[in-house]
Amino acid sequence: MNAESAHIEALRALAASPAARGLADDAAVLDFGGDALVLTLDTVVEGVHFLPDDPPGDVAWKLVAVNVSDLAAKGADPVGCLYSHALGEDLWDTAFLAGLAEACAHFAIPLLGGDTVRMPKNAPRSFSLTALGRGPKGRPAPARGDAQPGDRLWVSGTIGDAGLGLAILTGARTAATGCAQVLARRYRRPEPSPALGRALAPLVNAMMDVSDGLLVDAARMARASDCAIGIAADAVPLSAEAREFTGDTLKSRLAAMTAGDDYCLLFSAPADRSERIREVAANLGRSLYAIGSVSAGQGVTLLHFGDPVPLPKRLGYEH
Amino acid sequence: MNAESAHIEALRALAASPAARGLADDAAVLDFGGDALVLTLDTVVEGVHFLPDDPPGDVAWKLVAVNVSDLAAKGADPVGCLYSHALGEDLWDTAFLAGLAEACAHFAIPLLGGDTVRMPKNAPRSFSLTALGRGPKGRPAPARGDAQPGDRLWVSGTIGDAGLGLAILTGARTAATGCAQVLARRYRRPEPSPALGRALAPLVNAMMDVSDGLLVDAARMARASDCAIGIAADAVPLSAEAREFTGDTLKSRLAAMTAGDDYCLLFSAPADRSERIREVAANLGRSLYAIGSVSAGQGVTLLHFGDPVPLPKRLGYEH
Numbered sequence: 019m020n021a022e023s024a025h026i027e028a029l030r031a032l033a034a035s036p037a038a039r040g041l042a043d044d045a046a047v048l049d050f051g052g053d054a055l056v057l058t059l060d061t062v063v064e065g066v067h068f069l070p071d072d073p074p075g076d077v078a079w080k081l082v083a084v085n086v087s088d089l090a091a092k093g094a095d096p097v098g099c100l101y102s103h104a105l106g107e108d109l110w111d112t113a114f115l116a117g118l119a120e121a122c123a124h125f126a127i128p129l130l131g132g133d134t135v136r137m138p139k140n141a142p143r144s145f146s147l148t149a150l151g152r153g154p155k156g157r158p159a160p161a162r163g164d165a166q167p168g169d170r171l172w173v174s175g176t177i178g179d180a181g182l183g184l185a186i187l188t189g190a191r192t193a194a195t196g197c198a199q200v201l202a203r204r205y206r207r208p209e210p211s212p213a214l215g216r217a218l219a220p221l222v223n224a225m226m227d228v229s230d231g232l233l234v235d236a237a238r239m240a241r242a243s244d245c246a247i248g249i250a251a252d253a254v255p256l257s258a259e260a261r262e263f264t265g266d267t268l269k270s271r272l273a274a275m276t277a278g279d280d281y282c283l284l285f286s287a288p289a290d291r292s293e294r295i296r297e298v299a300a301n302l303g304r305s306l307y308a309i310g311s312v313s314a315g316q317g318v319t320l321l322h323f324g325d326p327v328p329l330p331k332r333l334g335y336e337h
Numbered sequence: 338m339n340a341e342s343a344h345i346e347a348l349r350a351l352a353a354s355p356a357a358r359g360l361a362d363d364a365a366v367l368d369f370g371g372d373a374l375v376l377t378l379d380t381v382v383e384g385v386h387f388l389p390d391d392p393p394g395d396v397a398w399k400l401v402a403v404n405v406s407d408l409a410a411k412g413a414d415p416v417g418c419l420y421s422h423a424l425g426e427d428l429w430d431t432a433f434l435a436g437l438a439e440a441c442a443h444f445a446i447p448l449l450g451g452d453t454v455r456m457p458k459n460a461p462r463s464f465s466l467t468a469l470g471r472g473p474k475g476r477p478a479p480a481r482g483d484a485q486p487g488d489r490l491w492v493s494g495t496i497g498d499a500g501l502g503l504a505i506l507t508g509a510r511t512a513a514t515g516c517a518q519v520l521a522r523r524y525r526r527p528e529p530s531p532a533l534g535r536a537l538a539p540l541v542n543a544m545m546d547v548s549d550g551l552l553v554d555a556a557r558m559a560r561a562s563d564c565a566i567g568i569a570a571d572a573v574p575l576s577a578e579a580r581e582f583t584g585d586t587l588k589s590r591l592a593a594m595t596a597g598d599d600y601c602l603l604f605s606a607p608a609d610r611s612e613r614i615r616e617v618a619a620n621l622g623r624s625l626y627a628i629g630s631v632s633a634g635q636g637v638t639l640l641h642f643g644d645p646v647p648l649p650k651r652l653g654y655e656h
Binding site: 021022024025026028029032033034035037038039041045046048050051052053055057058059060061063064065066067097098100101102103104105108111112115118119122128129130131132133134135136137138141142144146148150152 | 340341343344345347348351352353354356357358360364365367369370371372374376377378379380381382383384385386417419420421422423424427430431434437438441447448449450451452453454455456457460461463465467469471
């Protein structure tokens with residue numbers, strides 16, 4: 019166990035309220051005035067979660083989007099947000115605010131308050147945002163720990179684009195201009211869909227967002243649900259840009275499944291709901307992809323066109 | 338207007354929801370499921386809000402306390418909190434968590450969730466906390482902008498202790514050991530009282546917490562209420578330790594009134610409620626101090642034993 023894991027274990031002991039969901043879910047869910055209040059707080063730090071030369075408007079967008087993604091995963095409608103801003107240079111901050119306004123409007127999540135703090139000289143920028151949402155009525159907000167044997171496993175978007183975008187932006191890889199722009203945008207401007215999360219909530223058993231890598235997040239769902247999850251690597255959706263850039267090999271698929279920053283939904287649902295699930299998505303103009311299944315057992319197993327594939331050593335961003 | 342003020346003005350334009358209270362109050366207040374949800378988010382940064390050698394448990398206590406102080410000022414009961422932790426050295430983080438557990442228990446504000454982030458090397462520590470509370474039932478949570486001419490002005494604790502504690506801790510001043518300990522503790526372990534805030538809420542017109550300095554915070558109440566506030570410098574309560582340390586002069590009183598970090602309540606209420614207000618406080622074992630009055634007009638004026646005193650140039654921590 020590394021120091022971060024040990025720290026999180028100690029936090030879990032402290033967060034004994036059922037609303038905290040053992041700190042093992044995307045958000046806290048509590049009853050407030052008879053409604054389900056869904057709350058999440060995420061922080062982004064320069065040099066860790068975003069690049070020093072990322073456009074400030076994109077940093078703001080991502081700050082809002084990663085929190086909205088947590089709400090979407092709990093089937094919650096955005097209600098509002100509060101954020102804490104570390105003051106830097108005027109021009110940067112002004113562009114950041116423009117991006118914040120754009121993202122708040124796009125995700126229909128009004129800014130309700132927050133804090134503005136001065137930072138010591140040369141400190142990295144950091145921003146925290148709390149998003150609150152209203153969860154499903156009359157049923158619990160979906161948890162990541164309720165997958166059942168027999169469920170089908172789905173994702174709501176292509177996997178690995180953001181990771182390629184990051185590799186391009188850091189200069190680790192180069193791509194043709196068109197591809198590079200699309201993939202970089204997937205890294206900088208994730209597009210979670212609370213409308214999709216809300217529509218899926220009554221149909222799923224378990225739901226979470228993919229933020230740290232498909233394999234590590236699926237492993238978390240398996241652990242929280244005390245089930246085994248099997249994923250067909252060949253069924254994992256790759257974008258046209260990713261295929262053009264890296265080709266379509268098992269290696270490129272494994273890279274995509276461990277890259278992180280996808281901010282789409284990962285959910286499991288009884289197989290006999292598949293048709294309704296596809297309808298719900300089609301009504302919203304969204305695509306869904308069945309990528310595997312849940313069974314009795316533990317852990318994640320991987321197949322590629324039916325052949326077992328050993329799991330890579332690193333499943334994603336671990337913390 | 339400095340850059341921080343300009344930034345806050347731009348944020349205000351963005352925070353158009355009535356729940357945001359124009360970003361001019363201690364917290365956001367919104368209707369959720371028929372109850373008043375009160376939300377605040379405060380960040381503390383090493384080298385800005387706390388000292389690098391402050392005991393980590395005290396940093397955690399203060400992080401919780403400054404947010405609870407905002408809830409108290411809106412007459413809200415603590416419901417829970419989420420916080421974002423910047424990982425540092427193990428021992429420091431472990432001591433921080435112990436202080437967090439102590440503060441959450443003391444203020445009856447369970448930890449519901451949050452985020453843990455790695456920081457770049459040598460970055461200052463920073464922590465954000467979102468506190469949520471349940472506001473008064475059947476009446477709006479008190480705002481800082483509802484003071485009325487004829488109101489009496491009150492504070493709920495001694496003023497200036499924390500500022501002296503900070504001066505002692507930074508070595509700017511030296512004091513006898515007993516005094517120094519008490520005053521340093523006032524800086525490091527503020528003790529807001531949500532129970533007092535809740536009990537006062539039905540009786541006050543305007544309420545806020547004193548965080549940036551009594552004079553600057555009173556000026557904010559005057560501006561938000563479009564009233565004038567007169568303060569009797571001689572009526573402002575000083576602790577026995579502060580008197581022993583600095584004596585009791587107009588100069589020491591002006592220093593106390595501009596020091597900040599008091600985290601007590603500042604409120605105005607009709608004069609004919611004074612007896613009930615004193616009763617409410619006595620029932621909770623707390624002391625209240627009438628320090629001035631509200632009248633038609635604008636701004637803050639200061640008297641010392643009846644003689645007008647010019648306002649100091651710096652009224653407190655401005656942002």
